[in-house]
Amino acid sequence: xxxxxxxxxxxRRVRPEGFPWAAPTWPVSVDRAAPQRHLGADYDTExxxxxxxxxxxxxxxxxxxxxxxxxxxxxxxxxxxxxxFVEGPAIYVANHxxxxxxxxxxxxxxxxxxxxxxxxxxxxxxxxxxxxxHVWSLVLAAIPIERHKVNRKSAEDTAALLxxxxxxxxxxxxxxxxxxxxxxxxxxxxxLATRTGRPVVPVHIExxxxxxxxGGKRLRRSPxxxxxxxxxxxxxxxxxxxxxxxxxxxxxxxxxxxxxxxxTARRRAGxxxxxxxxxxxxxxxxxxxxxxxxxxxxxxxxxxxxxxNRE
Numbered sequence: 001x002x003x004x005x006x007x008x009x010x011x012r013r014v015r016p017e018g019f020p021w022a023a024p025t026w027p028v029s030v031d032r033a034a035p036q037r038h039l040g041a042d043y044d045t046e047x048x049x050x051x052x053x054x055x056x057x058x059x060x061x062x063x064x065x066x067x068x069x070x071x072x073x074x075x076x077x078x079x080x081x082x083x084x085f086v087e088g089p090a091i092y093v094a095n096h097x098x099x100x101x102x103x104x105x106x107x108x109x110x111x112x113x114x115x116x117x118x119x120x121x122x123x124x125x126x127x128x129x130x131x132x133x134h135v136w137s138l139v140l141a142a143i144p145i146e147r148h149k150v151n152r153k154s155a156e157d158t159a160a161l162l163x164x165x166x167x168x169x170x171x172x173x174x175x176x177x178x179x180x181x182x183x184x185x186x187x188x189x190x191x192l193a194t195r196t197g198r199p200v201v202p203v204h205i206e207x208x209x210x211x212x213x214x215g216g217k218r219l220r221r222s223p224x225x226x227x228x229x230x231x232x233x234x235x236x237x238x239x240x241x242x243x244x245x246x247x248x249x250x251x252x253x254x255x256x257x258x259x260x261x262x263x264t265a266r267r268r269a270g271x272x273x274x275x276x277x278x279x280x281x282x283x284x285x286x287x288x289x290x291x292x293x294x295x296x297x298x299x300x301x302x303x304x305x306x307x308x309n310r311e
Contacts, residue, residue, distance in 0.1 A: 079228035096171035098208035181279035190244035199231035204254035
């Protein structure tokens with residue numbers, strides 16, 4: 001054994017054990033408070049709604065996010081005139097197929113809405129690291145929402161923001177689609193609408209799955225289409241489940257309109273023949289193929305289309 005090793009060994013033998021060189025023990029008979037959490041659903045986003053953060057976000061949204069979104073996605077907006085008749089804060093409910101959706105949707109909203117909007121984001125994904133929580137809450141005014149369990153604090157905080165004049169973007173599917181088709185909705189948006197009395201503005205986003213699908217490795221330029229529907233308000237005595245069903249139906253009609261036209265979609269809706277927005281009940285490759293070619297005219301050859309739909 002070398003001289004250094006002997007010194008280290010001797011130091012270990014004489015080093016005292018316990019506090020203050022080690023964490024103190026806690027008496028078994030004394031109740032211990034749960035450690036405070038500062039990430040996930042407990043992350044405090046209040047600072048992002050103060051003037052300095054709002055100014056930084058407005059500059060980023062108007063001078064970076066919006067131009068990039070229009071370069072990459074070339075959005076065509078349908079029903080945008082409806083937004084002029086939406087009074088006060090509203091809940092914007094959209095389908096979700098790509099991380100591009102939020103920036104794109106914010107970029108086409110009027111400035112008066114865009115600069116007073118918060119985005120419901122998954123607490124376990126966007127707020128699991130401190131740097132991610134700081135970035136997304138600043139850039140997108142994201143607020144943490146539990147998507148796998150009911151969190152009363154998240155619901156109360158979001159309802160308070162709506163009452164305080166903030167608009168809300170929420171994806172009721174709870175996450176991005178795996179294959180471009182709708183997923184089953186969750187009741188968060190309908191619950192907030194029935195609790196606060198705020199209108200729900202349904203939005204269908206078409207084409208972002210081609211730009212950056214879930215699991216995709218790179219961005220692609222592709223045209224997109226954003227279709228706004230008429231505001232939906234909970235009727236007196238209507239519960240969240242019935243309102244959720246109405247929102248789901250309207251989103252299906254908007255999806256049909258995005259792939260056809262307003263008249264065709266409304267005619268099929270009146271006859272109860274709206275195609276399912278959740279795709280065929282078939283194998284994954286068949287569902288991917290059923291998405292069809294680019295509906296906006298940028299057709300791909302079969303090889304490119306097959307490769308894209310496999311991602």
